[in-house]
Amino acid sequence: xxxxxxxxxxxxxxxxxxxxxxxxxxxxxxxxxxxxxxxxxxxxxxxxxxxxxxxxxxxxxxxxxxxxxxxxxxxxxx
Amino acid sequence: xxxxxxxxxxxxxxxxxxxxxxxxxxxxxxxxxxxxxxxxxxxxxxxxxxxxxxxxxxxxxxxxxxxxxxxxxxxxxxxxxxxxxxxxxxxxxxxxxxxxxxxxxxxxxxxxxxxxxxxxxxxxxxxxxxxxxxxxxxxxxxxxxxxxxxxxxxxxxxxxxxxxxxxxxxxxxxxxxxxxxxxxxxxxxxxxxxxxxxxxxxxxxxxxxxxxx
Numbered sequence: 148x149x150x151x152x153x154x155x156x157x158x159x160x161x162x163x164x165x166x167x168x169x170x171x172x173x174x175x176x177x178x179x180x181x182x183x184x185x186x187x188x189x190x191x192x193x194x195x196x197x198x199x200x201x202x203x204x205x206x207x208x209x210x211x212x213x214x215x216x217x218x219x220x221x222x223x224x225x
Numbered sequence: 226x227x228x229x230x231x232x233x234x235x236x237x238x239x240x241x242x243x244x245x246x247x248x249x250x251x252x253x254x255x256x257x258x259x260x261x262x263x264x265x266x267x268x269x270x271x272x273x274x275x276x277x278x279x280x281x282x283x284x285x286x287x288x289x290x291x292x293x294x295x296x297x298x299x300x301x302x303x304x305x306x307x308x309x310x311x312x313x314x315x316x317x318x319x320x321x322x323x324x325x326x327x328x329x330x331x332x333x334x335x336x337x338x339x340x341x342x343x344x345x346x347x348x349x350x351x352x353x354x355x356x357x358x359x360x361x362x363x364x365x366x367x368x369x370x371x372x373x374x375x376x377x378x379x380x381x382x383x384x385x386x387x388x389x390x391x392x393x394x395x396x397x398x399x400x401x402x403x404x405x406x407x408x409x410x411x412x413x414x415x416x417x418x419x420x421x422x423x424x425x426x427x428x429x430x431x432x433x434x435x436x437x438x
Contacts (some may be wrong), residue, residue, distance in 0.1 A: 181347075182347045186418070188349075189350050189425075192354075192418075193414060194386045196367065197371070197382075198387060200360075200363060201269075203268065203273070203281070205265050213268075213282060213285055218260070221256055221290070221293050
């Protein structure tokens, strides 16, 4: 397996949607390729960081204000 | 009154189905529950697309109001949340078009890059690299980095990886094919990884330090 072939399957590996056979091929490539191992690990970390950090927070005050506005309009039938 | 069928293949209907039925029956407080359940996600999606706080506030209100008005059109063959996200994405794109008058805005914008053009920074990252930054510094880095992605990549990444929609739901929401979603997701992930490397790469003893702009 080449690095290009590995990269083409990177998402499937991360999303755990590869067959056991393909997974074995990917693992074998990883054993011999530090570059792809770094790419896999840091791509996983990228996703995890974006998932676990709130970068657009909705402050409680604003949330309540927007919420009140929405519900007031709904009660009037929009 | 129309009824909502459970999503095929699921043993039990999603709890939102019962709430939607209650709203249709005139129980506005059930809608209150739905708004509270999804408002943060909708606000976040709107921020990611419009990149403007006021626009995101307007989109959030408009999306929930539009969903309420159109609730009779909700067929129940997709999840309520996915249906709501589609409304919010459309509202966000409309808001962008208003701001950039005369310029077409679509999720196809700026994605015509070559398949193999993702560069690879092969430096490994420090363990727990986010620990080197304060919460506010980190949030700023993450915002700046994702804002630099082409819009068509950014939306796919946000829906799939941040908001947890499936590939199929993302495709349906954005009106894209499944291969298009997959291709954009891969490139979005790799480009984000590449851009974050400048902040998170392992520092070596001499010379090579964090490449800050």
